[in-house]
Amino acid sequence: MSDNRNDVTRAWGLEKLGIERRASTYWNPPTAVLYEHAVRRQEGLVAHGGPLVVDTGAHTGRAPNDKFTIDEPGSRDKIWWGAINHPLSEESFDRVWARQRAYLADKELYVQDCYGGADPRYRLPVRIVTEYAWHSLFVRDLLIREHDHDALRAFVPEFTIIDTPHLSADPATDGTRSETFILVHLAKKLVLIGGTEYAGEIKKSVFSLLNYLLPQRGVLGMHCSANYGRDKDDVALFFGLSGTGKTTLSTSPDRRLIGDDEHGWSDDGVFNFEGGCYAKVIGIHAESEPEIYETTRMFGTVLENVVIDPETRKLDLDSKRLTENTRAAYPITHVPGADPEGLGGHPRNIFLLTYDAFGVLPPIARLTPEQAMYHYLTGYTSKVAGTEEGVNEPQVVFSPCFGAPFLPLHPKVYARLLGKKIAEHQARCWLVNTGVTGGPYGVGKRIAMPITRSLINSALAGELDDVPTKVNEAFHLSALSRVPGLPPDVLDPRASWSDPEAYDRKAAELARRFEENHRKIDVEI
Numbered sequence: 001m002s003d004n005r006n007d008v009t010r011a012w013g014l015e016k017l018g019i020e021r022r023a024s025t026y027w028n029p030p031t032a033v034l035y036e037h038a039v040r041r042q043e044g045l046v047a048h049g050g051p052l053v054v055d056t057g058a059h060t061g062r063a064p065n066d067k068f069t070i071d072e073p074g075s076r077d078k079i080w081w082g083a084i085n086h087p088l089s090e091e092s093f094d095r096v097w098a099r100q101r102a103y104l105a106d107k108e109l110y111v112q113d114c115y116g117g118a119d120p121r122y123r124l125p126v127r128i129v130t131e132y133a134w135h136s137l138f139v140r141d142l143l144i145r146e147h148d149h150d151a152l153r154a155f156v157p158e159f160t161i162i163d164t165p166h167l168s169a170d171p172a173t174d175g176t177r178s179e180t181f182i183l184v185h186l187a188k189k190l191v192l193i194g195g196t197e198y199a200g201e202i203k204k205s206v207f208s209l210l211n212y213l214l215p216q217r218g219v220l221g222m223h224c225s226a227n228y229g230r231d232k233d234d235v236a237l238f239f240g241l242s243g244t245g246k247t248t249l250s251t252s253p254d255r256r257l258i259g260d261d262e263h264g265w266s267d268d269g270v271f272n273f274e275g276g277c278y279a280k281v282i283g284i285h286a287e288s289e290p291e292i293y294e295t296t297r298m299f300g301t302v303l304e305n306v307v308i309d310p311e312t313r314k315l316d317l318d319s320k321r322l323t324e325n326t327r328a329a330y331p332i333t334h335v336p337g338a339d340p341e342g343l344g345g346h347p348r349n350i351f352l353l354t355y356d357a358f359g360v361l362p363p364i365a366r367l368t369p370e371q372a373m374y375h376y377l378t379g380y381t382s383k384v385a386g387t388e389e390g391v392n393e394p395q396v397v398f399s400p401c402f403g404a405p406f407l408p409l410h411p412k413v414y415a416r417l418l419g420k421k422i423a424e425h426q427a428r429c430w431l432v433n434t435g436v437t438g439g440p441y442g443v444g445k446r447i448a449m450p451i452t453r454s455l456i457n458s459a460l461a462g463e464l465d466d467v468p469t470k471v472n473e474a475f476h477l478s479a480l481s482r483v484p485g486l487p488p489d490v491l492d493p494r495a496s497w498s499d500p501e502a503y504d505r506k507a508a509e510l511a512r513r514f515e516e517n518h519r520k521i522d523v524e525i
Contacts, residue, residue, distance in 0.1 A: 014109075014129070017160060017190075019101050025109045028152060029133075031140060031300050034110070037133035041108075044134050048313045050299030051328070053306055054134050057165075059180070059196040060305050060323035062204065064405045066195075067182040075186040075212075080410040092175040093185055093192075100192055103167045104129075110136035113155040114143035116206040118342030119271040122219055122264060124210055127157035128202060131164045138199040138302050141329045143206065144275035144342070159189045161205055167194040184408075186212065199304065199329070203278060204406055207262050210273055212408040220265040220417040223403025225250035226258040226272070226344060229460065233345040235270050236460060237263070239402040240353030241381050242325075245434040247279040248449065249353070249456060251291045257338040265347075265421055272342030276331045281306065281317055282324050288449060291335055292328070293317075301330040346425040349460055356435035357382035357396060359444040360507040362493050364455040365431045365477040366469055369422050372429035374476045376401060377415050378517060382435060396510075398517045411521070430459055431477050438496040440506055451490060458483060474511040 014025065029037070035052060038044050044054035068088035069079055079085050110130045117123035128139045146152045168179035180195035182205065191205045211221035224239040225246040235258070240246045247260040259272030260279065279292050281303070286293045295301050296315060304327040307319035317326070332338045352375050354361065367375060379399040400411035407414065422429065434452055438444035458464050469478035480491060489495040497503040 014111075017101075019129075020105045025111060026136075027111050028113055029110065029136065031137060034133045034137040034140070037108075037110075038137065041133060043132055044302075045308055045310065045313065047303065047306075047308050047315055049297030051296060051301035051303045052134060052137065053303045053308045053315070055322065056197040056199070056304055059198040061198060061325050062200055062405070063178075063180050063182070063196060063198075065177055066180040067405075068176065068184070069408065070183065070185040070187070072185070072187045075408075078212075079408055084404050085408060088175055088183060090185075093183055093188075096169055096174055096176075096181060096183060096192055096194075097190070100162060100164055100167055100194065103164055104131075104162070107131055107164075112136050112139045112143070112145075113152060113157065114139060114145055114275075116143060116210050116273050117264060117271065118144060118273070118275075119264065119266060119268075122214060122217070122266060122271070124206070124213065125156060125158045126206055126209070127155075127160045129160065129162045130202075131166065132197070134302060135163055135165075135199050135202065137300075138329050139202060141276040141300065141302060141331050142203050142274050142278060159191065159209055161191040161193065161202060163193040163202055165194065165197040169195060184208065199302075200278065200327070203274075207273060208406045208408055210262075210264070211406055211414075214264055215409060215413050215417060218267070218417070220414060220421060221273075222263045222265060222414075222418075223261070223401065223406060224263055225260045226263050226270050226347075227252060227255040228258065228339075228344045229255050231345075232269070232343070233348070234460075235344040235347045236349045236351065236456075237270070237347045238351045238353055239376070240434075241355075241379075241383065241397075241399055241402055243280065243383070244353040244355045244381055245449075245452065246353060247277060247292065248289055249351070249434075249452065251277075251279075251289070251335060252453075253291070253337070257332065257335050258342055258344045259332065265417075269343065269345040270347060271344070272332075274332075275342070276329060277335065279328050279330075280325065281328045282320065282326045283318050285317075295328050295330040295334045298330065298334055301328055301334065303328055346421075347427045350422070350427050350429045351456065351459075352376065352402065352429070352431050353434055354381045354431065356380075356433045357441040358506050358510045359436040359438065359440045359497070360493055360503060360510055361431070361433040361435070361475065362477075362479055362491060363433050363437065363447050363451060364459065364464075364483075364491075365472075365479050366464065366467075367429040367431055367477060369419065369429065371431075371476045371478065372422065373415060373419050374518075375431055376418060377411055377521065378514065379404065380514065380517075382441070396513065398513075398521070400521060428459070428465070432456065433493075437490070437493055439498070439502075444496075451486070454486070455483065474507070475514065
């Protein structure tokens with residue numbers, strides 16, 4: 001665990017980056033050691049059952065406006081510049097990088113050598129250097145670890161991520177929006193993070209790197225969860241932004257989990273980008289989400305911003321005192337029946353999840369390939385409280401590919417790949433509303449998870465394939481006329497409203513937004 005390394009590893013160590021290591025540096029420390037360090041450094045508390053509970057301070061979600069891609073010749077013409085990918089000069093990057101190197105000189109450092117991507121042909125070797133022990137544990141939970149000792153000693157990173165929560169940027173001289181920074185330099189293969197303790201920035205930085213690299217090799221990067229049934233050829237994908245139910249719906253006792261958030265789709269099938277899960281845990285209970293609930297009682301799990309009694313070390317999973325975006329980070333092996341290899345075949349079913357705050361979309365609708373491409377590029381949902389800073393109640397958003405914040409390339413690059421793969425493998429496509437019904441947000445009620453699960457299971461079993469549909473031109477979907485065992489007022493959102501005319505007005509308003517967005521992003525491909 002000390003700083004002693006062999007010559008091969010030392011040649012690719014921190015010295016190569018110009019980081020002077022005058023303090024202790026811990027290389028690939030295991031979970032138990034990271035617990036000891038986190039407690040010694042007062043970074044967190046060990047809760048009843050064994051998880052480590054941490055407080056991420058002022059940042060309880062991602063800060064997308066503080067993420068910058070360095071404007072450099074090698075990637076300049078490929079990046080989707082605009083509201084998502086903000087440019088920053090190489091000079092500004094160099095100033096921050098020099099200051100970060102100096103800052104690290106007298107710090108304890110934690111290094112994890114991991115991979116993004118379960119398929120060895122496409123995996124990305126990435127080295128993560130953190131100031132916090134618990135961030136290093138988070139990385140061990142979420143990314144894919146190398147278990148072979150000799151391979152680990154000879155590990156050569158393709159990218160390096162440096163995370164220093166207590167180092168702030170100077171907006172006046174660095175060109176950043178605030179003191180928080182996430183800087184991605186694709187040519188130098190470096191990601192610098194500072195001014196935030198929220199560990200999700202590390203995870204999503206790896207995702208963004210894969211989304212830049214893999215499509216150039218014909219592999220689609222996807223913001224989705226995935227599982228399979230009796231065999232690996234019965235794969236289902238669940239696209240959606242945070243809060244739409246990706247993790248919950250893919251974690252099912254009768255199907256094997258491939259992964260809960262990020263995947264690639266190659267010519268051979270689907271593979272997980274990660275080795276763990278990052279689930280929202282606000283308000284979860286053993287009765288409704290038993291698999292995820294159990295992880296909040298396990299050693300090795302990191303709980304972010306979950307309220308804990310410091311005396312009894314009991315958790316309050318219902319409390320929103322710190323944030324609604326309470327999270328559990330845990331290795332996928334914590335989920336019973338999960339596939340530790342993270343590999344599956346080609347999808348038979350693709351579910352596009354949306355949290356509809358307007359309350360006008362049906363709980364499930366069938367999509368033709370053309371309709372699926374429309375919704376994939378539109379990416380309609382309502383951003384729910386806590387996922388990002390400043391979001392305190394649902395906001396209607398359109399996020400192309402259900403993951404615009406993580407797309408370095410233009411959405412059409414990903415859309416063309418998805419359309420090609422849907423056509424090649426004849427995947428069935430569905431739009432699933434996990435939002436509200438019976439009225440808009442604040443009036444209607446959220447669609448009950450058992451109902452959504454039942455609809456998903458019916459679709460997976462093929463029971464909805466032959467149900468008659470009626471095309472809804474305004475929302476580009478095929479509404480099901482009936483579902484066995486489901487009351488009509490649940491399937492038909494208009495029938496669930498007490499005032500049908502109020503539904504019509506709200507539906508017309510949302511349809512106008514769809515059309516405005518369609519014109520804005522030019523979703524035709």
